[in-house]
Each structure stands twice: as C-alpha cells, then as structure tokens.
Amino acid sequence: MTFLSDEALKDKLNSRGYRSTPQRQKVLSIFIALAQGEHLSAEDLHRALREDDVGDAAPTENRISLSTVYRTLHLMVCMGLLRELELAEGHKHYELNRPLRDHHHIVCLHCNQTLEFEESSVAEIGEKTAKEAGYHVLDCQLILYGICANCTEDKKVG
Amino acid sequence: MTFLSDEALKDKLNSRGYRSTPQRQKVLSIFIALAQGEHLSAEDLHRALREDDVGDAAPTENRISLSTVYRTLHLMVCMGLLRELELAEGHKHYELNRPLRDHHHIVCLHCNQTLEFEESSVAEIGEKTAKEAGYHVLDCQLILYGICANCTEDKKVG
C-alpha cells in the first residue's frame, strides 16, 4: 500500500468535509491492488468488491451498493484520486491517478482494442497550458483514435 | 464548403460500399457550417437539422430521425470525418475532424466549463507512437481535467 493509507485517505476526506467510510477505503484499496495499466468499470469494481468480500471474515458486511460505487467513483475523480477514462466500450473506466500522468491510450474505432503507451512530454506541455489558464490540473489524457493493423484490412473502415 | 463537397463525400462513401444519401450530406453540411471550436451533441445536431429545414423549400422533406443521426455520427467517426469528444456533460459531442488535429480541451470537473487550446506538438508525438504500433490514426485528443480558477475557491474540490 505505497500509494495512500487509510489514514491519509481519511485526512484527505476530512479536510474537505467528507467522511472516511469502510466503503471508501475498500474502493481505494481495490484500485491500489490493481496492476498498473488495468482499469475497471463501475460494474467491474462492484464485482471486485463482492469477490473480495468472500474471503473476508465478515462476509455479509462491507457490501457496497452500486449507487455507492458510482457516488464514490465520482467523488474520487473530483478529488484527484482516480482518473476517469472514456475509451470505446460505451461506459467509463477508472484507474488510480498516479502522480506521474504519463500513460496514455490508443483505441481502435473498429474493434475497440486498447493499447497503452508511456509518454511524459505530453503531460508537461498540457499542464503548462492548463496552469496558464488558471486550472488546477488533476488529470491529463492523450487518447488516439484510429484503426489498428488487423482492422485496416477491412476496406470499409479508415 | 471548403472542406468536403457532396461529390467528394459520395466518393468517399461509395469507395467503402456505403451510399450517399441526403441525410448524410445534410449532417456533414451542418458540421461544415459550424464555427471552429463549436461542437454538437446528437440531440443538438438533430435540432439543428430541423431548424435548418424550416427555411428550406421542402419543409416536410429531409427530416432526419434520431436513429439516423446516431447511425450517421458513428459512421462518420469511423470514416475519420468527425471526431467524437467526451468532455464532461454526460454525453458525447462531435465536430469536424479537420486535417490538423491540434486543438485540445481543458475541462473543469466541478462546473464542466470547457476551454480549448491549440497545440501541435502533442499530435506529432502521439501520431508517431500510434504509427509505430501499426495504427492508422484518425484522431488525437489531449484532454486535461482539473478545477478551474473560479471553482478552486470551493474548498471541497481539488
């Protein structure tokens, strides 16, 4: 748990008038346990929370409703803890908003395949611009849309 | 109509086995008439099509259903004619995909205010990466999420 402890989360929440709850801790811990590059939809997260629950001591406790999942995701995006990704599957995905925002996405408009890549100079350029405009930057996303090599053979696209 | 004539659209469609229809021409013409930087949701476009219709000679003709609007938008994104923007309002926006993809967005996560900025080096970096991965790039979007100057005063965010 190198990213944010329960106490640090609590402080961050309390300083804004929000409260620390087991649900919020659980949600964050799921994201922290995720491999770099993985991202979850609201449904994915909901499922992960239930599965995580099975092995625990208190099985029927700590159940989180889908509403709370959505509310928590929104809160954590606004606090800068998570980043919201709109790729191509018709619903949003979320992942930890790691300090260095240098990982971006390429999406195939035809088969929805997603590729990640690292690129730090983009974030620098973007943040500079945003700060000049008076924004406090929480996330910086470069998304490329195109047709992947496999799909390029299909003449109807591109 | 400096961007794409009806004939050019027809060729582009036919070469892929699609057909040129009055609806598709109309949709594209709406986007061409749009000021640089403006973007429309599916509903916006549907409304614009109806309003545009009022002044015309054949009022009851050329009505386009919302289904067709959605189908046309999707088609034109996949063909690289339009770009799909996912900003913050909970629904997608569309604009002409102009040859130089050097205009990007900053969104306030609190009030949804959107700011545009020009930046060409980002597109260069991104396209280089994508091409190396074998992608045929159709769009390149840099989106920054943050809290705008006005909202920063609200202690609950940021």
Added chain:
DNA sequence: CTTCCTGCAAAGAGTTTGCATTTGT
C-alpha cells in the same frame, strides 16, 4: 433488382436520484 438506408417504436445499458436508515465526527 439487390443491397443498403431510413424511420419508427421499443428495448437496452449505464448512471443518477429521493428517501428512510445508518454511520462518522
């Protein structure tokens, strides 16, 4: 004259909201 496109209406997915209850501070 065949294939593709459209409009309609209905369905679908993902997300949000109101309200009573529970919980953190």
Added chain:
DNA sequence: ACAAATGCAAACTCTTTGCAGGAAG
C-alpha cells in the same frame, strides 16, 4: 446530536436495435 453517507428501488438519459418500407447503385 448533527450532518453526511449508505442502500434500495425507481427514474432517467443517452444510445442502440429489429423490422418494414423506401432509396441508391
């Protein structure tokens, strides 16, 4: 105690889809 968060269920918005009639190549 008081305000904030949760769970449930219902509502809501945006978007997609099946099908019959109509239009383009």
